[in-house]
Amino acid sequence: MTDVVVVGGGIAGCATAYFLAADGVGVTLLERGELNALASGSNAGSLHAQIPHDTFEQLGPDWARGFAPTLRLFLESIALWREAEGWLQTSLEVAVPGGLLVAADDRQLRSIEAKAEIERAAGLEVELLDRAGLRALAPYLSDRMVGGAYCPQEGKANPLLAASAFARAAEALGAKIVRGCRVKAISREGDGFRLRMNTGTLQARRLVNAAGADADAVAAMLGLSLDLTLQRYPIQVSVTEPAEPLLGHLLYYARAPLTMKQSAAGTVLIGGGWPARLDRAGRPSVDPESLAANLGFAMELVPRLGSLNVVRTWAAIVNGTEDWRPWLGEVPGVPGFFMCYVPWMGFTAGPAAGRLIADVVQDHAPSLPVDMSAFVPA
Ligand SMILES: Cc1cc2nc3c(=O)[nH]c(=O)nc-3n(C[C@H](O)[C@H](O)[C@H](O)COP(=O)(O)OP(=O)(O)OC[C@H]3O[C@@H](n4cnc5c(N)ncnc54)[C@H](O)[C@@H]3O)c2cc1C
Known part of the structure; x- marks a missing residue:
């Protein structure tokens, strides 16, 4: 019997496997x-620490106060990202130059201030900037911008490198990483689980669901109905040709929803969660209207x-989840079955989610100063 089986080879699953093996x-x-x-x-590849502004505007300050414990998860995860290149002995192109939320008018500035108050109470460093302060920090922005907020704790990493680097390091520490292996059914067997895959069967004492947008389907194999809690949305990102250093x-x-950063290679990644489409086969495909709008806002900010x-x-x-909150921990009523699920910003949170799930799977107290009781759905 395997001690722990992790389902899913994204950042959540690979980080969990790494910390367990370590x-x-x-x-x-x-x-699969x-x-x-x-x-x-x-x-x-954004490493976010702040409350997303468009969601703050949609869901309001009470929602933001409820979401605020997640900021500690992000901060702890960014701290792990900064160390990870050392443990994994490879570059992940991690950089933490800070995040800058920019306002084009006074209403937006007031909204940024209201959000910053909640973020500071949750331990985030946020510096409010007037027009002159913004200009001094980021002269590359349009001079129509009136101010903003700077959070020095945010940054970026390369998503093409990260999960596989965690998996390689996990393998070197003795983890078994099996590709092309789809979990098709799960049943209880004694105190543990029996998994049926396309490649055979496996028994496990404990089971971690790190199946990302398909986590509800994996949970359904144990009779759990989570499809109203866990969600999935097609979204899109664009990248430019490489350029000289431009965005700091x-x-x-x-x-408007927008995130932008310049990669180590000089390309500019432009996103922000703009909706994509699903084709007839259910595969995500680019929505040209979202693309035009996304690029329009990007050029408004940086002409x-x-x-x-x-x-x-x-x-x-x-x-996703409706309230943007993660689900990290043992599923009530299903001992030995753990969710490792961080919606929307799961790349940022991957290392901390993996560390925390590795702790609780071993019945250890969380080794990061994070209140995990905030990460179980109400
Ligand atoms: C376009 C886009 C931009 C984003 N930008 C950012 C960003 O800038 N910053 C940020 O923090 N987050 C961002 N996110 C969100 C982030 O990428 C996700 O939240 C995170 O990657 C989820 O990681 P995961 O490991 O949980 O899931 P995944 O990466 O989806 O991995 C789950 C894995 O489980 C496997 N699996 C599923 N079912 C089975 C099964 N039955 N058997 C075996 N394997 C199975 C799948 O094949 C998959 O490989 C973005 C997401 C998208 C789509």
Whole structure:
């Protein structure tokens, strides 16, 4: 019997397998396709620590106060990202130049201030900027912008590198990583579980659900109905040709959903969760109207982007929840079955989610100062 089986080879599953293997626990990770082939390898690479502004505007301050414990999860995860290149002995192109949320008018600035108050109470460093302060920090922005907020704790990493690097390091520590292995059925067997896959069967003492946007389908194999709690949305990201250093920060725009950053290679990644489409086969595909709007807001913020060519736009499924809160921990009523699920910003939170799930799977107290009781759905 394997001690722990992790289902899913994205950042959540690979980080969990790494930390379990580093603790000397026998772990097998099952991935139905290739590692890092879905959201974890298709995202925009932002390391977020702040409350997303557009969601704050939609759901309001009471929601934001409820969401605030997640900021500690992000901060702890960014701290792990900064160390990870050392443990994994490879570059993940991690950089933490800070995030800058920019306002185009006074209403947006007041909304940023209200959000900053909640974020500071949750331990985030946020510096409010007037027009002159913004200009001094980020002269590359349009001079129409009136101010903003700077959070020095945010940054970026390369999603093409990260999950596979965790998996390689886990393997080197003794984890078994199995690709092309789809979990098709799960039943209880004694105190543990029996899994049926396309490649055979496996018994496990404990089971971690790190199946991202398909976590509800994996839970359904145990008779759990989570499809109303866990959600999936097609969204898209674009990348430009490489350019000279242009954007010094992870950028957000208070007028519209937008994230932007320049990668280590000089390309500019432009996203923000703009909706993509699903084709007839249910595969995500690019929505040209979203693309036009997304690029329009990007150029409004940084007019010099207009001289760069966009070389690719791609669509992928992001895992979500209605209230944006993660689900990290043992599922009530199903001992031994653990959810490792961080919606919308699961790339940022991947290392901390993996560390915390590795702790609780071993019945240890969380080794990060994070209130995990906030990460169980009401
Ligand atoms: C376009 C886009 C941009 C994004 N931008 C950002 C960003 O900038 N910053 C950020 O923090 N987050 C971002 N996100 C969100 C982030 O990418 C996800 O929240 C995160 O990658 C989820 O990781 P995961 O490991 O839980 O899931 P996934 O990466 O989806 O991995 C789950 C894995 O489980 C496997 N699996 C599922 N079912 C089974 C089964 N039955 N048997 C075996 N294997 C199975 C799948 O094949 C998959 O490989 C973005 C997402 C998208 C789509």
